[in-house]
Amino acid sequence: MKKQKSKIILQNVLVSDYAAEGKALAKQDGKVIFISGAVPGDVADIFITKNKKDWAEGRVQEIKEYSKERVQPFCKHFGVCGGCKWQMLPYSKQLQYKQQEAEQNLRRIGKVELPQILPIVGADADRYYRNKLEFTFSNKRYLLPEEIGTEDASADTAGALGYHAPRIFDKIINIDECYLMDDVNNLIRNTVREFALQNGYTFYDIRQHTGWLRNIVIRNCTTGELMVNMVLNYEDEAPRKKLLDHILSAVPSITTLLYTINPKWNDSIYDLTPQVYHGKGYALEKLSTGSEAFVFKVSPKSFFQTNTKQAEKLYSITRDFAELTGSETVYDLYCGTGSIGIFVSKLAKKIIGVEVIEEAIVDAKENAALNNINHAEFFAGDVIKICNDDFFAKHGKPDVVITDPPRAGMHDKLVHKLLEIAAPKIVYVSCNTATQARDIALLAEKYTVEKVQPVDMFPHTHHIECVALLKLK
Structure with a gap:
């Protein structure tokens, strides 16, 4: 170890394992070090960014010896863009480490008795798998280290479009x-970038809240429908029409083109109204399983699983875990546009969906109608507030609760409400096994874990989905 101007650099560190959330792990002098940018088997110099008594965090400064596990990344932006951090790992290894993380989180954080965790379900396609992407405009382009101080640094600062x-x-x-x-x-x-630069359109400055072009949101569905939403800082009708017409001319496969005026300091558009410029204003997506196929209307502000093909696998597992016979009342909590409830509906007597985003519930109701499902009802509002005794008295107590919360997991009030309701089965769909484990530990007061199935929705990232079946003791 040597110090450089109070900076700590650990030299020739052997990276021994994978830790969690995309970080690798090494041990030196009894201290555990969590490392960004490394792969088990690498020997590297590590720049320490956080130093505690028993552990430290750091990032790779220089790799001295590459792991035999490494493969050549396929994207030219790898190492700069933070989107696909695991391209240097074979996909089979990515699945191995995700399985390991799911098991460790559920056992260490959950501290409950678990069955043997089923092998993670991988993706058939590890590229071109997302149905939605969002790109951001900026008048400040991120410069690569080799560009700083060169002619390239000043030659291309007119605007950037990307991540x-x-x-x-x-x-x-x-x-x-x-x-x-x-x-x-x-x-x-x-x-869009080329046309904007040619026409002198200004790119957004996040510090000054100036510039015109802010974001592009693209949704490309398996049905062939293509929806694009251009987000602008302010209305400027003539150049807006010129830009949108050019997009339609250059990309005739676009089925819906919208624009949204966002004068706020933040990028969220949930409280704004996208304007339809071309097409019907929404896209149709399809989820299939066996001989069944379900169609979903997805509006520009709706949440829908971003990997359609893996969503089919995830929802099929969820339906299998629910063990439905046709006589059950199923509650679909955090239901979004109703996709899980609709997917399992043909095996249930009644579906009750609850979601906080009102537009999503509007879509959920339309989706039920689109699929000729008459035994599903959807309600907008906070799950904790809606699911009270009066609600259950009116709609019936659930035989099965399916819950698919955001990364933060379920609110503790909802966990206590579920314990009070005591439904025979809970199917917990999670995008964060750490918070899932925390919630399962709380539910252990009345529930045992019967099955656990990790699913990989996002190849080349550290994200993991996981389905758990809990049964009343």
Whole structure:
């Protein structure tokens, strides 16, 4: 170990294992070090960013010896863009480490008796798997280390369109090619950037709240429908029409083109109204299982699982875990546009969906009608407030609760409400096994864990979905 101006650099560290959330692990002098940018088997110099008595965090400064597990990343932006941090790992290894993390979180945090955790369900396609991408405009392009101080540094500062640079809120990486979605995403993004620069359109400045172009949101469905939403800082009708007409001309496969005026300081559009410029204003997506197929209307502000093909697997597992016979009342909590409830509906007597976002509930009701499902009801509001005794008295107590909360997990009041309701079965769908484990530990007062199935929705990232079946003791 040597110190450089109070900076700590650990030299020739052997990275021994994978820890969690994309970080690798090493041990030195009895201290555990969590490392960004490394793979088990690497030997590297580690720049320490946080130093505690028993543990430290750091990032790779220089790799001295590459792990035999490494493979060549396929994307030119790898290492700069923070989107697909695991491209240097074979997909089979990614699945192995995700399985390991799911098991460790559920056992260490949950501290409850678990069955043997089923092998993680991998994706058939580890590229072009997303149905939604969002790109950001900025008048500050993130410069690569080799560009700083060169002519390139000043030659291309007119504007960038791409992803946020990791840990830097005001600079954007200019993305030329992204493998997360079908190539249409590259055509749209690069066409818009080129046209904007040619016409002198201003790119957004997040610090000054100036500039015109803010975001592009693309949704590319398995049905062939393509929805694009251009987000602008303010209305400027003539250039807006010119830009939107050019997009339609360059990408005729667009079925719905919208624009949203966002004069706020933040990028969220949940409280804004997208305006339809071309098409019907929404996209149709399809989820299939066996001989069944369900159609879903997805509005520009609705949440829908971003990996359609893996969503089919995730929902099929959820339905299997629910063990439905046709006589059950199923509560679908955090139901979004109703996708899980609708997917399991043909095996249930009644579906009750609850979701806080009102537009999603509007879509959920339309989705039920689209699929000729007459025994599903959907309610907008906070799950904790809606699911009270009067609600259960009116709609019936659930035989099965399916809950699919955000990364933060379930609110503790909802956990206590579920304990009070004491439904025979809970199927817990999670995108964060740490908070899932925490909630399962609380539910252990009345429930045992019968099955656990991790699912990989996002290849080349550290994110993990996991389905758990809990049964009343």
